[in-house]
Each structure stands twice: as structure tokens, then as C-alpha cells.
Amino acid sequence: MLHCANHTSCVAEALQNAESICKERGVRFTNIRRKVLQMLWKHHSPAKAYDILDTLSKEDVSARPPTVYRALDFLQENGLVHKINSLNAYVGCSHPLKHDDCYFLICEKCGEIEECCNHVLNDAIEATADKNKFCLKHINVEIEGTCQGCQA
Ligand SMILES: [Zn+2]
Numbered sequence: 001m002l003h004c005a006n007h008t009s010c011v012a013e014a015l016q017n018a019e020s021i022c023k024e025r026g027v028r029f030t031n032i033r034r035k036v037l038q039m040l041w042k043h044h045s046p047a048k049a050y051d052i053l054d055t056l057s058k059e060d061v062s063a064r065p066p067t068v069y070r071a072l073d074f075l076q077e078n079g080l081v082h083k084i085n086s087l088n089a090y091v092g093c094s095h096p097l098k099h100d101d102c103y104f105l106i107c108e109k110c111g112e113i114e115e116c117c118n119h120v121l122n123d124a125i126e127a128t129a130d131k132n133k134f135c136l137k138h139i140n141v142e143i144e145g146t147c148q149g150c151q152a
């Protein structure tokens, strides 16, 4: 478990951030985008696209796979969620726009994910890419292990 003292405020903050980012960029924070983001923020663990679709379609029969995938793409493009490739799942970003050097600590026991930022890691990866004349597109570091709460 993460050291999240008040998850209600986590969620409120995430939604508020999303709203102001969309406003700043002149893009619409539509109902479906909000719902998908809200669903991702239910826990600090990632959710798969079909789980989101499943939950959404229970309350809104018009929720179709393309709608949900488009909403996820939108949220990802705007830095509000991250895709965890090793799990093929999505997680809400806890500090959108404040980073581009994020990596993820994934707890194998509780499934929660902590997003951390450290440019040293990315600098090392960039240097390695340079050395190998490798053209870097995107860095995504996912680290598996056991979180503090699950070690007891
Ligand atoms: Zn929380």
C-alpha cells in the first residue's frame, strides 16, 4: 500500500488538475474522459482497458470500445495517465506536466504503482543510446518488486 493518507483528496486533485490542463490547452474534458479518468483513480493500481469498459457499460450502455480507447488515448496524450506496458494497463498520473522523467515502481503483491521522477536515470539511458547511435523515441522504465507496506 502506498502512503496515501486521504485518497478522496488524491482523486479530487487529479480531476481538478485534469480540468485545468484541458482548459489551458483548449481541449474538452468531456464526460467520458472524466469518467475514465475517475475510474483509473479509484485505486493506485492500474486498470486494463476492458475493465474500464466493463464498468462503464454497466452504467452507460452507449459506452463502446472505441469510445473508451479514444478517451484513454486523449488522457495519455495530455499526460494525465500513463500506460504500464508490462501489465498492458493504465494508471493515473499523480503530477501531470511536472515531469518527463518518470518511472514506475510496481508492487507485485498489492499491485499498486508509485510514480517516481529522477532525471539521472534518463540521462544514463540517453547516454547509452547516444553511444550506440540509437535513436531514442520514448523511455518507459517499469521496476517490479515489493512496496514498503507489503514487506511486513
Ligand atoms: Zn491516493
Ligand SMILES: [Zn+2]
Binding pocket: 082, 093, 094, 095, 096, 099, 102, 115
Ligand atoms: Zn506522470
Ligand SMILES: [Zn+2]
Binding pocket: 001, 107, 108, 109, 110, 111, 112, 146, 147, 148, 149, 150
Ligand atoms: Zn504492495
